[in-house]
Amino acid sequence: MIEKIATIEDVAEHAGVSIATVSRALHKPHVVSESTREKVQTAIAATGYTANVMARNLRLNRSGMILLLVPDIGNPFFSEILSGIEQGASKAGYNVLIGDTQNEPEREATYAAYLRSNQADAMILLNGRLPAPLANTPRGIIPPVVIACERIPGCNLPTVIIDNEKAAHSATKHLLDLGHSRIAHIAGPASNILTTDRVAGYRRALSSSGIEANPSLIYSGDFSIESGISAARALLKDSKNRPTAFFCSSDGMAIGVIVAAKELGLRVPHDVSVVGFDDIHLAANYDPPLTTVRQPRRRLGEQAISLLLARLDKTGTIPEPAENPVIVPTELIIRQSTGPCPN
Amino acid sequence: MIEKIATIEDVAEHAGVSIATVSRALHKPHVVSESTREKVQTAIAATGYTANVMARNLRLNRSGMILLLVPDIGNPFFSEILSGIEQGASKAGYNVLIGDTQNEPEREATYAAYLRSNQADAMILLNGRLPAPLANTPRGIIPPVVIACERIPGCNLPTVIIDNEKAAHSATKHLLDLGHSRIAHIAGPASNILTTDRVAGYRRALSSSGIEANPSLIYSGDFSIESGISAARALLKDSKNRPTAFFCSSDGMAIGVIVAAKELGLRVPHDVSVVGFDDIHLAANYDPPLTTVRQPRRRLGEQAISLLLARLDKTGTIPEPAENPVIVPTELIIRQSTGPCPN
DNA sequence: GCCTCTTGTGTAAACGTTTTCATTATCTAT
DNA sequence: ATAGATAATGAAAACGTTTACACAAGAGGC
Numbered sequence: 001m002i003e004k005i006a007t008i009e010d011v012a013e014h015a016g017v018s019i020a021t022v023s024r025a026l027h028k029p030h031v032v033s034e035s036t037r038e039k040v041q042t043a044i045a046a047t048g049y050t051a052n053v054m055a056r057n058l059r060l061n062r063s064g065m066i067l068l069l070v071p072d073i074g075n076p077f078f079s080e081i082l083s084g085i086e087q088g089a090s091k092a093g094y095n096v097l098i099g100d101t102q103n104e105p106e107r108e109a110t111y112a113a114y115l116r117s118n119q120a121d122a123m124i125l126l127n128g129r130l131p132a133p134l135a136n137t138p139r140g141i142i143p144p145v146v147i148a149c150e151r152i153p154g155c156n157l158p159t160v161i162i163d164n165e166k167a168a169h170s171a172t173k174h175l176l177d178l179g180h181s182r183i184a185h186i187a188g189p190a191s192n193i194l195t196t197d198r199v200a201g202y203r204r205a206l207s208s209s210g211i212e213a214n215p216s217l218i219y220s221g222d223f224s225i226e227s228g229i230s231a232a233r234a235l236l237k238d239s240k241n242r243p244t245a246f247f248c249s250s251d252g253m254a255i256g257v258i259v260a261a262k263e264l265g266l267r268v269p270h271d272v273s274v275v276g277f278d279d280i281h282l283a284a285n286y287d288p289p290l291t292t293v294r295q296p297r298r299r300l301g302e303q304a305i306s307l308l309l310a311r312l313d314k315t316g317t318i319p320e321p322a323e324n325p326v327i328v329p330t331e332l333i334i335r336q337s338t339g340p341c342p343n
Numbered sequence: 344m345i346e347k348i349a350t351i352e353d354v355a356e357h358a359g360v361s362i363a364t365v366s367r368a369l370h371k372p373h374v375v376s377e378s379t380r381e382k383v384q385t386a387i388a389a390t391g392y393t394a395n396v397m398a399r400n401l402r403l404n405r406s407g408m409i410l411l412l413v414p415d416i417g418n419p420f421f422s423e424i425l426s427g428i429e430q431g432a433s434k435a436g437y438n439v440l441i442g443d444t445q446n447e448p449e450r451e452a453t454y455a456a457y458l459r460s461n462q463a464d465a466m467i468l469l470n471g472r473l474p475a476p477l478a479n480t481p482r483g484i485i486p487p488v489v490i491a492c493e494r495i496p497g498c499n500l501p502t503v504i505i506d507n508e509k510a511a512h513s514a515t516k517h518l519l520d521l522g523h524s525r526i527a528h529i530a531g532p533a534s535n536i537l538t539t540d541r542v543a544g545y546r547r548a549l550s551s552s553g554i555e556a557n558p559s560l561i562y563s564g565d566f567s568i569e570s571g572i573s574a575a576r577a578l579l580k581d582s583k584n585r586p587t588a589f590f591c592s593s594d595g596m597a598i599g600v601i602v603a604a605k606e607l608g609l610r611v612p613h614d615v616s617v618v619g620f621d622d623i624h625l626a627a628n629y630d631p632p633l634t635t636v637r638q639p640r641r642r643l644g645e646q647a648i649s650l651l652l653a654r655l656d657k658t659g660t661i662p663e664p665a666e667n668p669v670i671v672p673t674e675l676i677i678r679q680s681t682g683p684c685p686n
Numbered sequence: 687g688c689c690t691c692t693t694g695t696g697t698a699a700a701c702g703t704t705t706t707c708a709t710t711a712t713c714t715a716t
Numbered sequence: 717a718t719a720g721a722t723a724a725t726g727a728a729a730a731c732g733t734t735t736a737c738a739c740a741a742g743a744g745g746c
Contacts, residue, residue: 005459007732018696023734033694050459054406055732058397058701065440074426074641076419076624083417086443095462097408097440100429116348117393118702119438225628259628281419285568285602287630298417350702361726366704376724398702401731461732 006047015043026051057118065097066308067120069111071127073100077278077297078126081149084301085124092309094121101127109133115143122312124148124304128193130155144311148304150193151325158311159325160303164194167293167330168201168247171275174291174332175245176209179341180273184217184243186231186253195220198249198277217243221253228256236264236272244272244341251276251283251292258286258337269339279333289335299328349390358386369394408440409651410463412454414470416443420621420640421469424492427644428467435652437464444470452476458486465655467491467647471536473498487654491647493536494668501654502668503646507537510636510673511544511590514618517634517675518588519552522684523616527560527586529574529596538563541592541620560586564596571599579607579615587615587684594619594626594635601629601680612682622676632678642671 012019017036025032025040032040043049057063066089070078086096097120099111112131114120121144125131128150134143147159175183185202188195203213219235221227228248236242248254254276261272268274268288276283276292283290303326355362360379368375368383375383386392400406409432413421429439440463442454455474457463464487468474471493477486490502518526528545531538546556562578564570571591579585591597597619604615611617611631619626622637646669 009732019733020697020735021695024695027734031694036694050456052401052732053457053460053462054397054401055701056734058395058401058703058731059733059735061701063397072426073429074423076422079419079422080417082441083415083443086416086441090443095440097438098425098429100426100433113393114396117396119396225625229628255625255628259630262630282568282598282625285572285598287602287605352702362703363705363726363728364724367725370704374724379724395702398731399704401701401733402703402705404731 006049007052008049010047011040011043011049014047015039061118063118063121064094065114065120066094066305067097067099067111067114067123069099069101069108069123069125069127069131071101071103073098077280080297081126081301081304084298085305086301088302088305088309092305094309103127105129105132115145122146122308124308125152126150128152144308146304146308146311147325148300153193156324158307160300160307160328161325162295162300162330163327164197165201165204167277167295167332168198168249169205170201170332171247171277171293172202172205174334174338175247175273175275176205176211178245178273178338180245181209181211181341182214182217182241182243183245183247184219184231184235186219186221186228186246186248186257188220188249189222190220195249202247221249221256223250223252225252225256225259228253229260230256232257232260233263236260236266242272245274245338246272247275249277251278251280251290254290254292254337255286258288258290268337271342273338273341275338283333284335286337288337291335291338292333294331294333296328296330303328349392350395351392353390354383354386354392357390358382404461406461406464407437408457408463409437409648410440410442410454410457410466412442412444412451412466412468412470412474414444414446416441420623423640424469424644424647427641428648429644431645431648431652435648437652446470448472448475458488465489465651467651468495469493471495487651489647489651489654490668491643496536499667501650503643503650503671504668505638505643505673506670507540508544508547510620510638510675511541511592512548513544513673513675514590514620514636515545515548517677517681518590518616518618519548519554521588521616521681523588524552524554524684525557525560525584525586526588526590527562527574527578529562529564529571529589529591529600531563531592532565533563538592545590564592564599566593566595568595568599568602571596572603573599575600575603576606579603579609585615588617588681589615590618592620594621594623594633597633597635597680598629601631601633611680614685616681616684618681626676627678629680631680634678634681635676637674637676639671639673646671 008019008022012022021032021036022040025037029037068085089096101107108131112133115123123145125145125147126149130152145157147157151159151161172183187199206213219231221231246257248257254274257274258268261268266272276290279292279294283292351362351365355365364375364379365383368380372380411428432439444450451474455476458466466488468488468490469492473495488500490500494502494504515526530542549556562574564574589600591600597617600617601611604611609615619633619635622635626633626635
């Protein structure tokens with residue numbers, strides 16, 4: 001009484017038809033007669049048949065998988081992006097396979113090989129780096145890959161990002177408008193392209209107000225609360241020339257700055273103003289509620305997957321450049337962590 | 344000059360051997376002679392061969408996929424669990440396929456069918472519910488499924504959870520020890536098994552201190568900050584019999600309570616103490632830092648995947664019951680949101 | 687009544703692997 | 717020398733599908 005999984009052959013036998021007919025009854029019902037269609041249906045029900053997807057995919061030379069390369073799946077920042085992607089993919093009949101690269105190029109390469117080995121039909125990169133095997137794709141052939149979150153300079157694959165320079169500019173401008181002039185910037189890791197773009201926006205805002213950016217006011221963090229704390233401790237130590245405002249490249253670091261400020265008995269925003277980046281869920285309920293640049297993470301994911309699906313639909317066709325990269329808009333959310341410059 | 348992907352046949356031809364030999368050179372190198380092994384290696388390099396995983400899996404009747412059913416991938420709570428799972432799976436050569444069920448039984452059923460259709464070798468359930476197709480598995484056959492996070496009553500599949508009753512007890516006990524007696528509980532959704540368990544722990548702690556649980560002090564939230572805010576507003580309104588302490592079933596709701604308390608000019612912990620649950624990353628850096636029950640999310644994921652891998656290794660063998668469920672320990676982290684009962 | 691067109695079905699090839707079995711060549715022990 | 721073991725390889729079956737092609741039967745037009 002061994003449990004044997006029913007194959008298409010069992011169904012065919014049970015219905016008294018050929019396996020071809022069973023297959024057709026399932027995928028091209030209109031070419032098979034009403035009566036046999038019914039026979040097949042009852043046979044399927046009787047046998048408990050479920051098509052072996054692997055066999056099917058082998059034949060059709062597709063996998064139905066979309067591979068998603070993420071630097072760290074443990075980072076909640078990605079979860080909402082992921083959700084947007086998953087939803088779109090699922091609606092189109094694709095499954096999402098997560099590849100956690102841990103920022104290791106080797107793992108990126110391993111996963112990128114999934115495309116060649118038919119384990120995935122397409123790929124979305126959230127990791128800001130082109131995996132090695134992809135870099136030497138023969139010219140003229142455009143791999144089914146979409147880049148999201150972090151643009152990759154010199155790579156003209158379809159991309160969906162926010163305008164980091166502009167967002168940083170508007171955040172800094174907000175502080176300038178409040179009368180601040182000693183504005184510190186807690187940036188991301190230097191290696192990161194986001195950092196470059198946001199520093200540029202910060203600089204442009206300052207210089208258009210006639211202020212020269214002071215390099216000693218720019219700190220490199222790693223997006224974490226802890227790095228925000230230590231940056232702020234260092235910058236606020238010197239009570240004489242301390243900055244009156246901080247523009248931080250993540251909400252985490254902004255929170256770190258606030259923690260450090262409170263530690264020193266400074267009030268936010270009375271003594272020091274703080275702007276974050278991302279608008280994580282807690283930003284609105286921190287104390288004080290955080291002024292920040294909202295990053296539409298779900299939209300980012302949705303755009304990425306829809307770009308990819310469009311690409312997959314017209315395989316073979318040379319996709320018109322369209323607008324590339326696609327920019328999803330950010331929004332400066334003004335809450336209570338920013339206020340006028342003291343005296 | 345069409346890009347044609349090399350198959351094992353191309354390699355065989357290039358090396359002047361049969362495809363069987365190529366396959367053996369790759370998977371059983373010891374049975375093939377040194378010289379041909381080399382020939383095959385150079386042929387592989389020359390052709391750029393990558394094995395077609397789908398064909399391989401079809402033949403081997405496996406998929407190398409572990410399906411992970413999550414109620415909402417957008418919820419950051421799961422990201423660290425996921426990370427633990429992904430790491431273990433990846434080390435064992437498995438890929439993780441995420442199934443976002445949105446709490447819809449229909450989607451759960453769809454995904455559970457992946458097991459039958461060979462799209463996944465095994466499954467981990469984080470959603471606290473047995474998908475319908477799994478419920479009527481013939482007795483005696485144990486499907487390769489592990490349950491994590493939320494136990495499923497009456498289901499004796501391998502399970503890894505925390506002891507919610509005990510954790511809730513220790514959190515409540517902490518408040519009792521500080522002299523509180525009017526202790527409110529902001530619970531999760533009533534339908535949730537976590538809620539039942541934690542309410543039980545809360546009740547047991549009270550009654551062992553000779554206090555009778557007051558039903559009007561128990562509120563049902565949905566784990567969100569917002570639900571914590573509205574619960575606390577309602578409970579703190581009556582300044583006469585207001586609770587002096589809150590035990591909340593999530594850090595989000597605890598933060599909501601603090602927000603609402605501050606709104607009313609109450610100080611935490613001076614006027615009201617608050618305990619959360621989960622120990623999310625921000626808990627330590629909220630104002631005040633949150634006393635909470637730490638839930639080892641990564642460990643949870645690691646345990647789940649290792650249970651599953653053990654199960655997969657000894658297929659056919661009847662797995663000894665072992666300790667089931669596996670309990671991963673929680674820890675009460677005392678920070679500054681709790682203090683002695685006022686007056 | 688014959689040709690053609692349509693409709694429904696079956697046969698068999700193909701997808702790219704792994705593995706059983708048979709075959710040959712080489713080696714060891716008598 | 718010869719039987720028997722050992723080592724290396726190839727031929728072909730199998731995994732479970734989809735689909736090109738062939739075929740039979742009935743319908744319609746002359």
